[in-house]
Amino acid sequence: MTAAAPSPDVPATGGAHVLLAARGITKRFGGVQALSDVGFTINHGEIYGLIGPNGAGKTSLFNVLTGIYAPDGGEFVFDGNPLMNMKPNEVARRGIARTFQNIRLFGNLSALENVMIGRHVRTRAGVVGAIVRNAATRAEERAIHERAYELLEYVGVAAHANRFAKHLAYGDQRRLEIARALATEPKLLALDEPAAGMNATETASLKRLLAAIRGDGVTILLIEHDMKLVMSICDRVLVLDYGKKIAEGSAADVQKDPKVIAAYLGGEISLELPAR
Amino acid sequence: MPGLIDARHRKRLAWAGVVVVAIVLAILPFALAQVGTAWVRITNTAILYVFLALGLNIVVGFAGLLDLGYIAFYAVGAYVYALLASPHFNLHLPFWIILPIGAALACVFGVLLGTPTLKLRGDYLAIVTLGFGEIIRIFLNNLARPVNITNGPQGIAQIDPVRIGDINFATTQQVLGVAVTGPIKYYYLLLLLMIAVVAINVRLQDSRIGRAWEAVREDEVAARAMGINTRNIKLLAFAMGASFGGVAGGMFSAIQGFISPESFGLVESVMVLAMVVLGGMGNVWGVILGAILLSFVPEILRYTVEPAQKAIFGRLLLEPEVIRMLLFGFALVLMMLFRPAGIVPSSVRKRELESRRA
Numbered sequence: 109m110t111a112a113a114p115s116p117d118v119p120a121t122g123g124a125h126v127l128l129a130a131r132g133i134t135k136r137f138g139g140v141q142a143l144s145d146v147g148f149t150i151n152h153g154e155i156y157g158l159i160g161p162n163g164a165g166k167t168s169l170f171n172v173l174t175g176i177y178a179p180d181g182g183e184f185v186f187d188g189n190p191l192m193n194m195k196p197n198e199v200a201r202r203g204i205a206r207t208f209q210n211i212r213l214f215g216n217l218s219a220l221e222n223v224m225i226g227r228h229v230r231t232r233a234g235v236v237g238a239i240v241r242n243a244a245t246r247a248e249e250r251a252i253h254e255r256a257y258e259l260l261e262y263v264g265v266a267a268h269a270n271r272f273a274k275h276l277a278y279g280d281q282r283r284l285e286i287a288r289a290l291a292t293e294p295k296l297l298a299l300d301e302p303a304a305g306m307n308a309t310e311t312a313s314l315k316r317l318l319a320a321i322r323g324d325g326v327t328i329l330l331i332e333h334d335m336k337l338v339m340s341i342c343d344r345v346l347v348l349d350y351g352k353k354i355a356e357g358s359a360a361d362v363q364k365d366p367k368v369i370a371a372y373l374g375g376e377i378s379l380e381l382p383a384r
Numbered sequence: 385m386p387g388l389i390d391a392r393h394r395k396r397l398a399w400a401g402v403v404v405v406a407i408v409l410a411i412l413p414f415a416l417a418q419v420g421t422a423w424v425r426i427t428n429t430a431i432l433y434v435f436l437a438l439g440l441n442i443v444v445g446f447a448g449l450l451d452l453g454y455i456a457f458y459a460v461g462a463y464v465y466a467l468l469a470s471p472h473f474n475l476h477l478p479f480w481i482i483l484p485i486g487a488a489l490a491c492v493f494g495v496l497l498g499t500p501t502l503k504l505r506g507d508y509l510a511i512v513t514l515g516f517g518e519i520i521r522i523f524l525n526n527l528a529r530p531v532n533i534t535n536g537p538q539g540i541a542q543i544d545p546v547r548i549g550d551i552n553f554a555t556t557q558q559v560l561g562v563a564v565t566g567p568i569k570y571y572y573l574l575l576l577l578m579i580a581v582v583a584i585n586v587r588l589q590d591s592r593i594g595r596a597w598e599a600v601r602e603d604e605v606a607a608r609a610m611g612i613n614t615r616n617i618k619l620l621a622f623a624m625g626a627s628f629g630g631v632a633g634g635m636f637s638a639i640q641g642f643i644s645p646e647s648f649g650l651v652e653s654v655m656v657l658a659m660v661v662l663g664g665m666g667n668v669w670g671v672i673l674g675a676i677l678l679s680f681v682p683e684i685l686r687y688t689v690e691p692a693q694k695a696i697f698g699r700l701l702l703e704p705e706v707i708r709m710l711l712f713g714f715a716l717v718l719m720m721l722f723r724p725a726g727i728v729p730s731s732v733r734k735r736e737l738e739s740r741r742a
Binding site: 174176195196197200201205206208212213214215216217221224225226227228229230231233234235237238239241245248249252288289291292 | 583584587588591592593594595596598599602603605606607608609610611612613614620624
């Protein structure tokens with residue numbers, strides 16, 4: 109694992125460098141309190157888990173973080189700068205990329221084009237460049253194409269590069285979404301239930317992929333219901349229930365927390381750490 | 385490697401195809417003129433429809449924004465030309481100055497339409513754009529008082545034809561002993577413009593901007609999450625589409641010599657949309673084919689329905705105009721039933737990507 113090089117101007121907590129700090133995040137939908145006063149910090153190079161029962165506010169937190177919803181209160185500080193009232197595209201430009209719980213690929217475009225679109229925010233060519241096709245534009249197009257193909261290989265769906273995204277197998281679609289998000293060169297990759305609907309083999313290879321992404325220096329925020337995956341890969345875990353933070357800490361600590369067991373697990377799901 | 389030979393073979397075939405098409409396009413107006421000058425005019429109109437359909441294809445086909453008021457931009461281009469090159473204001477600017485002005489103003493109107501409709505999609509957007517198209521037409525109808533700008537429903541007449549140097553596009557000239565009529569000259573001018581318009585469309589589609597349009601069409605939320613500024617990219621689609629409409633409008637003015645608000649009704653907008661949908665939304669070649677078919681088929685029916693009835697029944701049973709539109713509508717229904725994605729659906733792109741990788 110390669111932790112980011114220490115730099116003096118980044119505020120530090122416990123020796124690690126904070127990439128994302130959330131304070132007092134609050135969101136209401138009519139009478140429903142989706143999030144109330146949620147605060148947490150994610151360090152550089154971490155895999156940070158976000159768990160909680162259905163309706164706990166995990167996806168709402170994602171949507172507030174990525175600018176899809178405006179929060180009613182609280183603030184995010186990302187990489188040393190406040191992240192307030194930003195549109196989703198500005199958030200992506202700042203370096204937060206996400207996937208969606210119910211996969212949102214560009215279905216009628218090829219897998220390769222999906223990833224090429226992810227390069228949009230890091231490239232420049234405009235209308236004139238597109239029409240004139242000058243040397244700079246051609247070079248940029250080539251670079252987009254090559255990088256997109258590399259990312260498809262990286263997540264393991266290069267064999268389907270030219271197939272329509274909607275025709276890919278479910279697990280491949282999840283991987284393609286990750287490749288598309290990586291194409292935006294994120295510092296923080298936010299994954300909304302990437303293992304949902306995957307079988308044990310697919311989940312195992314997803315776990316390897318997440319480890320590889322972290323190894324490349326990308327911090328990961330992970331919403332997941334697959335406890336085995338969360339407990340085995342996350343450095344720290346945040347537990348939400350009814351929009352409130354009920355626990356935060358290492359996987360081992362969280363699973364012993366009586367509040368977590370009572371509120372979320374109800375004793376039915378085993379939180380045993382899988383043998384490593 | 386059979387693939388290699390295949391690729392070389394295909395390339396040679398493609399070039400042969402280009403040469404054949406070029407020769408056909410070059411001699412086409414003279415061949416048509418043998419049948420009747422009307423057919424050259426019909427061809428010119430078809431090319432104008434190709435411009436319009438390609439412009440609308442950017443908005444509807446690429447960016448997925450349903451626009452029912454597209455003809456308004458055609459009207460803007462047409463009126464800009466008419467006002468700047470007619471006795472109405474006694475202005476007679478040359479066409480290469482007016483066409484860019486018309487395109488630019490249409491562009492501005494595109495942004496004017498786009499800005500308030502950014503949050504709308506599908507049916508809602510269609511209704512707002514429909515209203516916009518009607519507003520423009522009604523404005524043109526009524527801007528005769530208190531200051532006479534558009535001359536109202538009477539329209540503007542005696543619009544200057546295109547002139548390049550000594551060549552007047554409204555008159556017949558002898559070139560190397562061959563009589564070249566006005567419509568034939570316009571045909572070549574339109575053909576040149578069409579090549580440019582098609583090239584721009586093809587290149588735009590296969591570019592960073594074109595992909596961003598397609599991303600917005602496929603899933604706007606995901607497009608934004610990927611860092612695409614959907615507001616700007618949608619406005620750009622409206623502006624680009626509108627400017628093509630503006631150019632087509634300018635040429636329409638010059639060719640017709642007379643325009644009135646009547647030419648820019650809702651039916652025209654629907655017709656252009658039908659060309660895009662019939663040909664294959666999002667596919668440049670399909671859209672061109674759709675525009676050509678929908679411009680020619682009604683005209684061919686006009687000239688065949690009457691003689692056909694006389695030959696079969698010995699007399700005229702139905703008015704040609706009635707049966708023409710009936711057959712036309714029937715053809716559209718059949719098309720949509722059996723090829724809902726259009727004559728040439730937009731999957732050509734996939735093959736193109738494959739061949740580039742190989």
